[in-house]
Amino acid sequence: AQKITQTQPGMFVQEKEAVTLDCTYDTSDPSYGLFWYKQPSSGEMIFLIYQGSYDQQNATEGRYSLNFQKARKSANLVISASQLGDSAMYFCAMREGYNFNKFYFGSGTKLNVKP
């Protein structure tokens, strides 16, 4: 079974609008962490936001927020006020295991921001 599922291969959003990128995960570990990374066309992986499995509140980092629904095992990324520079691949990831020995990535969503 896939550990991380991203069902949107590609998304378009108008500049200045908000967009939600979907992510579901699968784990039986009670302690895990969820991450979103951005990969521009230049190739570097940029950390955006983190949510711990025991965190009660949804994580926020500037224009990024993570909509964490634990019972549904979903961790959607919301980008508010999209900018042209947000055009990139976005990967949802999960770490599990006592030693953080398992760290999985989804297949990604390519976001295109239109002017």
Added chain:
Amino acid sequence: DTGVSQNPRHKITKRGQNVTFRCDPISEHNRLYWYRQTLGQGPEFLTYFQNEAQLEKSRLLSDRFSAERPKGSFSTLEIQRTEQGDSAMYLCASGGLAGINTGELFFGEGSRLTVL
């Protein structure tokens, strides 16, 4: 620069040759991961080291692949008898102590392998 460093950045080789990639993690990081990424796909987990111990290895990893981290600092990933299907970007990432931080990974710029 104290980020994760990988070399070579690009490697072109002929099928059947051996190749080795090196990763120098952030100095205080004890966790080190190798991933393989093909175009338009997410990083695929290959192996994980905590200090010098290889704690996790993907079942998908062929026995032609081997990784080491001899002194818990830099790591090498060797691919023997390369095949065209090995063509990909090989990413290295490092992270701080497990359990006392979020577990965020810091990535290198990758080593791109092309097998002719």
